Amino acid sequence: METTLSAGQEVFGQEQVERSRRYHRPVYVARVLGILLGLLTLGLLSFTGLGDALYSPVEDWPWWSAAFAFAALVVFVTWLVQTPLAYWRGYVHEHRWGFSSQSRSGWFVDRLKGLGVSIVLTAVPLLLLITAVHVFPSWWPAVAAVGAALLVLLVGFVAPVLLEPVFNRFGPV
Numbered sequence: 001m002e003t004t005l006s007a008g009q010e011v012f013g014q015e016q017v018e019r020s021r022r023y024h025r026p027v028y029v030a031r032v033l034g035i036l037l038g039l040l041t042l043g044l045l046s047f048t049g050l051g052d053a054l055y056s057p058v059e060d061w062p063w064w065s066a067a068f069a070f071a072a073l074v075v076f077v078t079w080l081v082q083t084p085l086a087y088w089r090g091y092v093h094e095h096r097w098g099f100s101s102q103s104r105s106g107w108f109v110d111r112l113k114g115l116g117v118s119i120v121l122t123a124v125p126l127l128l129l130i131t132a133v134h135v136f137p138s139w140w141p142a143v144a145a146v147g148a149a150l151l152v153l154l155v156g157f158v159a160p161v162l163l164e165p166v167f168n169r170f171g172p173v
Contacts, residue, residue: 033085064127072119075115075119087111114167125148132144
C-alpha cells in the first residue's frame with residue numbers, strides 16, 4: 001500500500017510534523033477567536049448604545065478632536081477586550097513551548113507599545129479621512145483612495161525604520 005506524504009514530511013519526520021501541529025492548532029483557534037472577539041466588540045460599539053455611551057464624552061468637542069479621541073477609545077476598548085486572549089497566545093503558550101523568555105512585564109510593555117502604535121495608525125488615518133469628507137464633500141472617495149495608497153506606501157518604507165525598533169533590538173551581524 002502506497003502512503004502519501006503530507007506537506008513537510010519529505011523534510012521533517014512524522015514526530016516533528018505532529019509536534020508542529022500540536023503547537024499551531026491552539027494558536028489558530030486563538031487567532032480566529034481574537035478576530036471574532038474584535039468583530040463582536042466593533043459590532044457592539046456600532047449597533048448598540050455602547051458606542052453612543054463611549055462617544056458621549058467627546059460629542060461636544062470640535063469634530064477633528066472628537067474623531068481622533070473616539071477612534072483612540074475604540075482601539076483601546078478593542079485592545080482591552082482582546083488582552084486576555086493575547087496574553088494566553090503571546091505569553092502563556094509561548095512559554096509553555098519554550099519559545100519565549102520574555103518576562104510578564106516585558107510582554108505587557110510590548111502590548112502597551114502596540115496599543116500606542118495601533119492608536120496612531122488608526123486614529124490619524126481616520127482623522128485624515130474625516131477631514132477629506134469635510135474639505136472635499138463630493139470628491140472625498142477619490143482623495144481618500146489616493147491618501148490610502150500613499151499611506152500604504154509610506155508605512156511600507158517607514159515601518160522597518162521606525163516601528164520595528166520599538167519592539168526589537170537590532171545590532172550588526
